[in-house]
Amino acid sequence: MKVSTKTIISFGISIFFSLTNYAQTAAHNYVDPMIGSEGDGRVFIGPSCPYGMVKPSPDCTVSPNSGWLPLPKEVTGFSQVHVSGTGGGPKYGNIQIMPFSGTLDKLDQTSRRVEESVKLGYYQTVFKENQIRTEITTAEKVSFYRITYPKNATKELKIDPGFFLGEQPEPDGREAQQFVGSQIEIVSDTEVRGYSRIRGGWNNGRAYTVYFWATFDQPIAKYVTWKDGIFYSNQPAQFDSGRKTAALISFGKDGKQELNVKIGISFLSELKAKNNIEVEIPHWDFSAVLSSLENKWEQLLKRIQLSPDTSLEYKKMFYTGLYHTMIMPVDRTGENPLWTNTEPYYDDFYCIWDTFRSSSPLITLIDPKRQTEIVNAMLNIYKREGYLPEGRSGNDNGRTQGGSNAETVLADAFVKNLKGIDYELALKAMLKDATIPPGGNEEREGRGGLLDYLRLGYVPFGIDRAGNRTMDYAYNDYNIATVAKGLNHTEIYNQYIKQADNWQNLWRSDYMNNGATGFIMPKDASGNWLDDVIFGESKIQKPTYKYTPVITESPWYVCHWCVFFYEGTSWEYSLSVPHDLPEVIRRSGGDLAFKNRLDTFFETKLYDVSNEPSFLAPTMYHWIGKPYLSSDRIRTIIKDNFNTSHEGLPGNDDSGAMSSWLAFHIMGLYPNAGQPYYLLNSPLIKEITLELEEGKSFKITAKKMSDKNKYIKNAFLNGKPYNKAWILHEDIVKGGELILEMDSKPSVWGTTILPPKK
Amino acid sequence: MKVSTKTIISFGISIFFSLTNYAQTAAHNYVDPMIGSEGDGRVFIGPSCPYGMVKPSPDCTVSPNSGWLPLPKEVTGFSQVHVSGTGGGPKYGNIQIMPFSGTLDKLDQTSRRVEESVKLGYYQTVFKENQIRTEITTAEKVSFYRITYPKNATKELKIDPGFFLGEQPEPDGREAQQFVGSQIEIVSDTEVRGYSRIRGGWNNGRAYTVYFWATFDQPIAKYVTWKDGIFYSNQPAQFDSGRKTAALISFGKDGKQELNVKIGISFLSELKAKNNIEVEIPHWDFSAVLSSLENKWEQLLKRIQLSPDTSLEYKKMFYTGLYHTMIMPVDRTGENPLWTNTEPYYDDFYCIWDTFRSSSPLITLIDPKRQTEIVNAMLNIYKREGYLPEGRSGNDNGRTQGGSNAETVLADAFVKNLKGIDYELALKAMLKDATIPPGGNEEREGRGGLLDYLRLGYVPFGIDRAGNRTMDYAYNDYNIATVAKGLNHTEIYNQYIKQADNWQNLWRSDYMNNGATGFIMPKDASGNWLDDVIFGESKIQKPTYKYTPVITESPWYVCHWCVFFYEGTSWEYSLSVPHDLPEVIRRSGGDLAFKNRLDTFFETKLYDVSNEPSFLAPTMYHWIGKPYLSSDRIRTIIKDNFNTSHEGLPGNDDSGAMSSWLAFHIMGLYPNAGQPYYLLNSPLIKEITLELEEGKSFKITAKKMSDKNKYIKNAFLNGKPYNKAWILHEDIVKGGELILEMDSKPSVWGTTILPPKK
Structure with missing residues (x-):
């Protein structure tokens, strides 16, 4: 082997730079706890x-x-x-x-x-x-x-x-x-x-x-x-x-x-x-x-490396995003006053309604062993206290907002094949939520309004948060079906895959608003659509107000957790069907109508960047074969709402939920929690390397990427053409390289093979 | 005034005896903690x-x-x-x-x-x-x-x-x-x-x-x-x-x-x-x-004084009975780690299913202020934790056996007019039990199987303890009706007085056993009577066994809390209608048939002296106008089963339940908890003086009483003839004297005016 002097000198300089730059370039230095x-x-x-x-x-x-x-x-x-x-x-x-x-x-x-x-x-x-x-x-x-x-x-x-x-x-x-x-x-x-x-x-x-x-x-x-x-x-x-x-x-x-x-x-x-x-x-x-x-953080943060020429702004936003994702929930192993166990104990799931979408999947990607511990802690809570946690804090379950969202976390672990979890027990825990009403206090744990949901196929208006509970329960039923299918419990699968359609029972097909058709709307227990809903709790006079898909309005004296949709509108929640967007698209009038619906959603401020119910929405153009529109939305949303300032997060970070959404999108990945894939978008970073288990790594390279070249023209997974705008978790964790060739205009890449169907 | 020397001497001797005897005759000296x-x-x-x-x-x-x-x-x-x-x-x-x-x-x-x-x-x-x-x-x-x-x-x-x-x-x-x-x-x-x-x-x-x-x-x-x-x-x-x-x-x-x-x-x-x-x-x-x-006990025990010539045996049995009644529940005021309060806090209601029948009423009679504290502690638990206690211990509700029996305690306080209790709150607590299923863990608190009970009017076989739950819930509904009526909540009263008849839905009219007709028997959710019930929990083979009113049998591998009647037979529970015995009598075929039924019950060992479900039974002859038969039964039961030995109690004392049953019967009184009266029987003591609030006292004197003269011939309340074999609580607490003239044979006394009807 012939080695030129020039090469040796260059090699030496390279080592020198590596060593001197280490302290400055350590990932933890880019964390700024003041963001948000x-x-x-x-x-x-x-x-x-x-x-x-x-x-x-x-x-x-x-x-x-x-x-x-x-x-x-x-x-x-x-x-x-x-x-x-x-x-x-x-x-x-x-x-x-x-x-x-x-x-x-x-x-x-x-x-x-x-x-x-x-x-x-x-x-x-x-x-x-x-x-x-x-x-x-x-x-x-x-x-x-x-x-x-x-x-x-x-x-x-x-x-x-x-x-x-x-x-x-x-x-x-x-x-x-x-x-x-x-x-x-x-x-x-x-x-x-x-x-x-x-x-x-x-x-x-x-x-x-x-x-x-x-x-x-x-x-x-x-x-x-x-x-x-x-x-x-x-x-x-x-x-x-x-x-x-x-x-x-x-x-x-x-x-x-x-x-x-x-x-x-x-x-x-x-x-x-x-x-x-x-x-x-x-x-x-x-x-x-x-x-x-610092060293503890560095060991975690360095598992995702960004190309050295990444802007300081993006480095800060990204590593701070990872940081925020990993400060909650809280590891209280050895500090549980409720029962002795040799298993891990975590508290401050605050709350899973916020974190199931992107925080849990990000922890799974960076540190699967940690996520296994967290899931086992959740199952341990179910075993000892009867229900999975939702808004658990101070060693006590005690609050739900939407569904029994822990079920999505369990399904996500299952489809991503996390080892060391008793999934039969997990299924049992999920079925407890889905079959046994929590009773007494219907917002403490499990599924409030469950009996009506099971009887009618939806939660009727009059029960708190009837709208978003119905939407979440239908998805949680899909999560159960997923695990049941994987464990070969055919009967359970058959029942729950059917219940997963329950969101359709609140879909009011002919209802139009701002040019879109079909909305999730309140229905009473007798099956009547409600255009006007009761304003407040008076039992004598019953004043009503007009309910429309754009309002979050409720009487000042009605608690904000008693409304039809928790912290959201029908415009948001009508899209909240992570397992069956093709059916939402069909019911919205097809691809074009759905595109218009999404455009209206984002362009007329119906989209709420500050809260979790809208988290998946910017990627939904994928389902009509236009992933480049998703990428456009995401770039705009990040540009307009996220930065490195103290006000750099647009809403409550919610134990890292908002931060993990950002971190995923900076990488060009976004999970559909409970399902085994990530949607692919244009990353904001040229090279991202994920260090995985067993010494493996997965590298995402966006060739020729610039502010102008923001569209994916071609993709190659381990050297082979890759034409899907989504990628399975298993394809990432087995290690390899995804090369994205970037261009200045949208292409046909990723437009034909849509994300997996229900 | 002329006073003879003899009188003075006699007076002096009397003082001397009073003083020297005080220490020996103090009531607490008769307590023997080894009894039972x-x-x-x-x-x-x-x-x-x-x-x-x-x-x-x-x-x-x-x-x-x-x-x-x-x-x-x-x-x-x-x-x-x-x-x-x-x-x-x-x-x-x-x-x-x-x-x-x-x-x-x-x-x-x-x-x-x-x-x-x-x-x-x-x-x-x-x-x-x-x-x-x-x-x-x-x-x-x-x-x-x-x-x-x-x-x-x-x-x-x-x-x-x-x-x-x-x-x-x-x-x-x-x-x-x-x-x-x-x-x-x-x-x-x-x-x-x-x-x-x-x-x-x-x-x-x-x-x-x-x-x-x-x-x-x-x-x-x-x-x-x-x-x-x-x-x-x-x-x-x-x-x-x-x-x-x-x-x-x-x-x-x-x-x-x-x-x-x-x-x-x-x-x-x-x-x-x-x-x-x-x-x-x-x-x-x-x-x-x-x-x-000793002084603390003496202050309590001396509130009931027995005639000095009472046998040591009876004194010991009686005061030990009072003692056992007052060592539970446990006063933990100032020791509650769950919430700060200035109200009393009690724990170890262990459990109310046992104690509501006679312990609580006895505490109410001896020490109404204490019972007020206990009731307020129960309401405080409801306020902070959502449900009234039942088997609460270690600062946690957590176990029910039959009904939501705390409701009887609240109704008992209400009908006996205990002051310082918010009865509107009490009614709210009772209605929580009766309307909101506890969920999750159906045996923790409230009413398990409630939804079926409300839908069908009974708890169907297949739900744990369907039989005794139905019986208790019906009585608890009566308790609610009682309080609702007193507080002028007519609608609530109307609903619950109707539900109080729900026991009738499990009354199988044509069913005969050992000469008696009509029994509480298992019925499935479709309304079919079950002669054979499923033996165990196998889901493939479903072996059955014949269910009859005399058996407590259940498969060895079925938990004893999963059977139709908890710790009892249909013979016992078919009588368990404390609010409507006239209807039980009618359905049993009238007075004579009912007498024969009771006779068979007591004489063929179907009566279970060792457990609470049979507690009221010995007094039931009162409802067919034969109180002397009640008194006969009670005397025999006490003679055969209670004494001052270490084995002097026939069953678990259950926080004083068994002991309070005995103490009441020694006095010739027995409460029908939740209702405002006591049944009167022949006492075992010649003179009983109850020291009441505000310096009042109530004395029961059984004149000429002996082993032979064990029947009441005549009664006088405050000097006036009193012909009822029952007495209102208010007649006792206002103070006075009840004189019973005893005779060697049954009389017509108390045979005509039956205890109050529903």
């Missing part, structure tokens, strides 16, 4: 490990879901447990601490930030009133604070297990978190323990308890404990008498100005929280904790 | 305050429900929480301690008792192996142990929060308690803290946590902690890692041989348990704790 933090995104901005149980963050009033709000909002303190991207009533915000300088006689130590900086795994702020700098990083179950007090200032810290987010005066307010109890003990001159017990919140859940153990690297010089408005200077403990408790601690003026605080958290006990510290952070090295966290 | 401890009674034999949260007792294997078994069964230790009189899988048995002498290297310290003595509030035993004497008394939430080691013996103690009753290898075994977690910490040389977290048990409940704080009056000399089979000599704490934990403690050889131990218990936290000690027993005076307990 303002506006409606509501993402959690503090440090978190992947699926991390502890999520420390400032709380900038008692109400925001993620704790944080932008400057100039005051900070009341830093609490250790949060969720990301949620709407409705807040959950968590437990075990708040707050550094301050001053006397030990005031519980409220609210301060204003004069600066703040955030990167993956790291939060830092300085307070105006006292110039105290607070830095935070975290391990899985232990948060780590480095607090720097100004020179000559006294060093004080509040620890407040009585605090929580979303407090309301009404004791049983829907979605309000409600105080149950708290406790605090000064254990030694460097340790404090206690807990916070709270119920309610968005999912109206039963009481959960967050235990903590806090340790300091400086001795406590003085303290007061506090209960229910009164300070106690000589009582090291305040027991739980159903009242709020707290402590104010002084580390005095002596010693170094830097105070390090580790707060172990546990859902079992204070000693378990202490053990979590010993296991995870047996030292005082802030940087080591941060590095370890 | 052997055989099927299963009563709790250890010390307990009225409705006391803490119930310390020896555990004589891991399986008995109350912990205790007679000698020569070994003692594994003494645990702090038990229930009384229950059947099925055990619950509780938490925080076990065990004194021993020896090295700290063996967890099992099982010992044999050589002697044992028990009285109200006090337990004492001596072990054979080591001659250690253990004495126990208790406060509400704190148990107190006085342990006397023999001279020169070393003083050791095991503390075992890993222990619990009813452990089974099967992880999800029905009715098995299952380990979730435990923890232990040696806090100081006189204190240990920790907890036990357990799920399951009879009601298959969610996890509950029993926290403890133990203090000693001698310093710990040495200890080892233990986790999952391994001893640790230098670790003062074993955190909860889902494994069992314990500690062995030595107090050495020095100092006194008497070790005193206080164990505070809490369902909130260890510090709350410590606070419970500080509040309840801030000293080391064993006798003071015992005296305080």
Whole structure:
């Protein structure tokens, strides 16, 4: 082999660049936790490990879901447990601490930030009133604070297990978190323990308890404990008498100005929280904790590599998308107070109605072993508590919005052949949803309105969320049919594949609106279409209002979860048939009529970019053989609504749902969850490499791609022409390369072989 | 006024006797906790305050429900929480301690008792192996142990929060308690803290946590902690890692041989348990704790006074009956980990199916304020958790046997005019049971099989316990009608008074058995009577067996809660119509036929003295105008089945159900729970005085009563002739005197005015 000098030099330079660039080019550096933090995104901005149980963050009033709000909002303190991207009533915000300088006689130590900086795994702020700098990083179950007090200032810290987010005066307010109890003990001159017990919140859940153990690297010089408005200077403990408790601690003026605080958290006990510290952070090295966290993220994020010349904007949007997808649900293995198990335990499925569409499929693609754990945790919950989770949080099922959407997650695992799951048990869990009404509280779990759905073939108007429940149940029935078929349960398959058509029972064929024909519309239990629906709950007078496919309107005094479609219109939900779009197209009047329908949908603002019911819609041109129109829509939607700013997400991130939608589309892939394929679109990146199991990889190369060359002209899978605008999951995970030749105008590529039919 | 010397002397002697006899004649001295401890009674034999949260007792294997078994069964230790009189899988048995002498290297310290003595509030035993004497008394939430080691013996103690009753290898075994977690910490040389977290048990409940704080009056000399089979000599704490934990403690050889131990218990936290000690027993005076307990009981028991010449046998049977009635349910006010409230919280309704008939009415009669608290606790559970309790234990509803029997308790409170209860809320709670199927788990709460019951008017065969569910639901519907009527909800009344006849839908008129005509018999959903019912659950072959009114038989492999009648026969349940016996009599062929039916029932052993479904039956002669036959039956039943021996109760005491049946009949009263009257029978005591609210009293005097003069010839209420063999609750609580003139033969007294009709 002949090697020229030039080659050797070039090779050497290449190595040099690889090494020097590594730190900068590590994927985790492109994560910006602030994307989506303002506006409606509501993402959690503090440090978190992947699926991390502890999520420390400032709380900038008692109400925001993620704790944080932008400057100039005051900070009341830093609490250790949060969720990301949620709407409705807040959950968590437990075990708040707050550094301050001053006397030990005031519980409220609210301060204003004069600066703040955030990167993956790291939060830092300085307070105006006292110039105290607070830095935070975290391990899985232990948060780590480095607090720097100004020179000559006294060093004080509040620890407040009585605090929580979303407090309301009404004791049983829907979605309000409600105080149950708290406790605090000064254990030694460097340790404090206690807990916070709270119920309610968005999912109206039963009481959960967050235990903590806090340790300091400086001795406590003085303290007061506090209960229910009164300070106690000589009582090291305040027991739980159903009242709020707290402590104010002084580390005095002596010693170094830097105070390090580790707060172990546990859902079992204070000693378990202490053990979590010993296991995870047996030292005082802030940087080591941060590095370890960065490394955990890097191991996950680098599984998808983008071509080096990708714009910083896209790198940030993409890796932040992956990041947001993997901070929820929360891994609480070993922290389950409800039953002992050797199986994984996850909480904060918040909620599956949001995440089943794209978050779960993205986790499956990046980290199938993790998704297997999550699915097994879901089945474990079914085994022990009777129903699969939906909006589970604080160790309690407790809220559904649409269908029994966990069924789609199970079907998705099944069609993507995730190993290590008992699919017979999964089918049993799905059938429980589909056959046994949850009763008592019809929105807690399972399928509310099930008996009417089974009797009539649809949920009649009058039952909350009749429209979207019908649509979701029909798809969930399809999910059951899918698994039953694969497991050779023919009778079950036959029944559920038939029920999968139930959406048709609410399809009002002759109904026209804005040029489109056929809509999902309210029908009463006697089978009458309702043009006017009852406005409110009065039992004497029954005022009505006109119901049309474009309205979400409901009387101000009717709860927003009682309407016909949850957070959506008939324009959106009439397309919500992920298993049988050919039939929707036929009923809409054929391909052209359906194209016009979609065009109207996107061009007259009937499409809602900010919420999950519209997630699949931009790809629907695929089903009429015009995938390039899907790609056009997606590019426009991303351009108009997503960016790297604090308002870079158009709606609630919902535990990563919105972010995972974006990440998929940046890759040119989009899953139809519960079905074994991805729709192919023009990617936004020239080269994407997915590192898969067993050392395999799958590379998507978009040749000659530019802003102008945004259409796929030809495709080659492992060197062979590939003419479908969709690709099976199995074709990706077996590894290989998909080459897309890009062009400046639409082509016939992908127009003939439509996505798999029901 | 002229006073003779003789009178003065006599007066003096009388005072003397009153004073000297007081201690002996105090009512609590007649309580013998051992009555019903052997055989099927299963009563709790250890010390307990009225409705006391803490119930310390020896555990004589891991399986008995109350912990205790007679000698020569070994003692594994003494645990702090038990229930009384229950059947099925055990619950509780938490925080076990065990004194021993020896090295700290063996967890099992099982010992044999050589002697044992028990009285109200006090337990004492001596072990054979080591001659250690253990004495126990208790406060509400704190148990107190006085342990006397023999001279020169070393003083050791095991503390075992890993222990619990009813452990089974099967992880999800029905009715098995299952380990979730435990923890232990040696806090100081006189204190240990920790907890036990357990799920399951009879009601298959969610996890509950029993926290403890133990203090000693001698310093710990040495200890080892233990986790999952391994001893640790230098670790003062074993955190909860889902494994069992314990500690062995030595107090050495020095100092006194008497070790005193206080164990505070809490369902909130260890510090709350410590606070419970500080509040309840801030000293080391064993006798003071015992005296305080005795006094609490005395204040309750003395509310019913018996004539001084009552036989010791009857005094013991009667006061022990009252005692057993008032050790359950358990007052956990201030110890509710599920929600904060200022209202009372009770647990261990175990279960209302057992206690609604006579326990609740007896508590209402003795202590109406307590019953008001209990009812409010039940309503509070409904408000927060959606359904009224039935078999609630360990802070979780979780088991029904028959109807939604809490409704009878609410109706009973209503008709007896208990103050301080929101009866509109009560009606709402009752209607929830009657209209909303519990779903998911149809035996957890509410009414299983409700939809079929509403559709068909009965629960069809094939649904578990179809027979007794139908009977109870019909009565519960009557309870709803009762409250609705009283609150002027006419529409509700009209509906439910009609549904109260639903028992008739399972009445098979032409069916004859042992000379009786008409029986409640299984009917399928299509309305066919079933002579043969399916034997088991095979789906291919469907073997059947002949169903008759005398059998309880079911295939060995069918769960005993899946049969047509729960723990009973059609002979029993066909009489189970507490609201419409006149119709049962009519359908049985009239008065004579009904008399013959009852005679056959009692004389051919079809009557089951050991279980609640037959509780009302002995009084049913009242409804055919022959109350003297009721009295005859009751006397015979008591004579044949109840006494003061350890086997003095014929069946499970079921939280005092059996005992309260006896106590009522000793007084000559028996309630028809949910209805405002008591049936009057010949009492077994010559004079009974009930101390009522507001200083009132009601006295029942049976003049000339003897074994021979056992029939009521005449009655006078407050001096006026009283010819009814029943009396309204309001006539008792307004105070007064009922004089019964007894005779040796039946009379026409009480034969004409029958108990109130539906």
